[in-house]
Amino acid sequence: MNDGFSAILVSRDADGKQSVSTVSLSDADLMPGDVTVAVEWTTVNYKDGLAITGNAPVVRRFPLVPGIDFAGTVIASEHADWKPGDKVILNGWGVGEKHHGAYAGRARVSGDWLVPLPPGLGGREAMAIGTAGYTAMLAVMALERHGLMPQRGPVVVTGASGGVGSIAVALLSKLGFTVVASTGRQAESAYLRDLGASEVIDRTELSGLARPLGKERWAGGIDAVGSHTLANVLSMTSYGGAVAACGLAQGMDLPASVAPFILRGVSLLGIDSVMAPKPLRLEAWRRLAAGLDRTLLDKVTTEIAFDDIPRAAAEIVEGRIRGRVVASVPQSA
Ligand code: NDP
8 A cells, every 4th residue: 555656757957947757656645535546547728738837826725736636546544435446536626726636546535525426438438528517417407497498599608629618519419409610610610510519610600709789690608718708608698598607718707797687687607516416416427427428528538658647738728739638647656
């Protein structure tokens, strides 16, 4: 149990300059927690990209093992819900931000943060879904709670070739929605149509300054981009519709007017995966395991080597990763 294991470590020097290295850690280096997990699979989300590149202050203590998502097997537990051998998933809760995260052979975390790997889903598949896919499902569930049904009209997905976007397109199309996919990568049109998009639009249609109200183009949508894009999506949402906002790939600002809210009764639904309560997580994972087409999941997934995680992290912040990446995590140094 105390053998060394490989870990990616983000450090900061006295001048505040951030660096990333692969090191060997042991159990003694892990942070407090009541469950120790052998981490078998992980992934690279946009937030991991920000953490590793230092492009945004995601890492809140140094040195830190980044990685907000893992799937693995419990090897020690003092938590009533878990015993050695249990297959688990972790998404968020500040892991990979202020608590050592997924990019290491082992993780020690609070048992309250874990969810069971749903029946029928492998660890690799769970990480192909990852926080991006689980967030896409949280967004779908929020739209459903609002009463959005396929008969109400098309739905738009922004950042469609990315992780959240790809899974959102697949989920919404499977539920019977007509999906308009907005992307900056027209070369990915065939990929997006394979996932179930009926129409692919260029993201420049949505990335400029929004008018207070635009032509009603969709009944709602899932937005992974924020900023002008979200403002345009809102302004083009038809009467009584709803937009689930979960991302900031274009920016954290929202240069919008209140017109869609007060003149069309449009709702803006906020989606947070990090602190989402456990019942919501369990429902999202149950539905992902039951409802996400595995052939489509394969199409969105690229497997990379553990050592390639820093490279993928740089690429995801540049918007160059299509769909989702997964990496197998080595158990020894
Ligand atoms: P990805 O990088 O995989 O996807 C983001 C996509 O956004 C890109 O693929 C690209 O799609 C588009 N994009 C990138 N830059 C710009 C830009 N400047 N203007 C317009 N579009 C752009 O990231 P993820 O799918 O992992 O995450 C998406 C967003 O959701 C991120 O902002 C992330 O932080 C957020 N997120 C939030 C969560 C929450 O709990 N609320 C959980 C998970 C993610 P294309 O090439 O198709 O245009």
